[in-house]
Amino acid sequence: MDSLFTANGKFNPNETRGKVISCKGAVVWGPGQPFVMEKVQVDPPQKMEVRVKILFTSICHTDLSAWKGENEAQRAYPRILGHEAAGIIESVGEGVVDMKEGDHVIPIFNGECGDCAYCKSEKTNLCQRFRVNPMKVAMENDGKTRFWTLDGRPIYHFLNTSTFIEYTVLDLACVVKIDPHAHLRNMSLLSCGVSTGVGAAWKTANVQTGSSVAIFGLGAVGLAVAEGARLRGASRIIGIDINPSKFIKGKLLGITDFINPKDLERPVHEIIAEMTGGGVDYSFECTGDSAVLREAFFSTHDGWGLTVILGVHTSPKMLPFHPMELFDGRKLVGSVFGDFKGKTQLPHFAEQCMRGKVNLDEFITHELPFTKISEAFQLLMDGKSLRCLLHLSD
Structure with a gap:
């Protein structure tokens, strides 16, 4: 049993508070190099910081892309990756008053300070200082690492x-901070994939009852979009993926029609136009491929179609459009974290998930001990998992 807990499982941080903790971490020493389980020294939290005991973490395609070194901005090593998790606050730094030791929490890659002009605006969920930034490799407070x-x-x-x-x-x-009665096992998914997909349907696109939707890429984010669209009452949800095994899971999350581009002799958008009488109301690009983005854009109905970009585009290629192709009424927008403001809006979403509005269990396809992280990455690369949950607790 971890020293953070007593023999009967009661939370007790007295042994670690204010001290450097030596613990197990999966360290990456270079692009594509194996994860190495090493003893890592973790400093105490400084001003306006918290130290969290991670109990569950899962793997997203963004982690996979970073591990491969596909984005130049993410090439800083040695590094500890991972951004989807849930845990318990072990200790807090100076100035922290709204959280305390023992609180159940989830980390968010797109932060919210609550004080800047961005955080105070209803028009964005970005933060001036703590927005998602792959260039950032240290803490905001002093520019130093804690590992x-x-x-x-x-x-x-x-x-x-x-x-x-x-x-x-x-x-x-x-x-x-989330409800202490929430199951942290499931709540870890709200750090990224499920929140991003559901939020894109609810907040970014504002999918309407009776509308039609096309989702390009049926990973965890794409299927979360499907779940969000289903809950909004979309009448037709078309899933597009080259992995036919995704179609089985898709049916459980609201997808009504499936297209495998490998089975077609014509562009996908032409098929969708025929299926829907001119195109869907909303399309979501979840692959990070510019050619797929073009298909997603033209799969929407001219005059009012909206395409939401969710895939991480690591390629240096620019947008695959001529400016005049934007003059037919179709619109294109990017979405970060499903347009959720993390600290002010995510707790309510977590409560909705606790009540069963979103079936989080459907997104967890595998569970492994933390030490088998390399196996979990392989499952994702092979297209066999949506989310493989890694258990860090004893």
């Missing part, structure tokens, strides 16, 4: 979170 090797080498942070470790240090702006 160290046993011989004193710095280990860099990732996406404001770094959850592939037993204890992590987070800026207060990047931590969301």
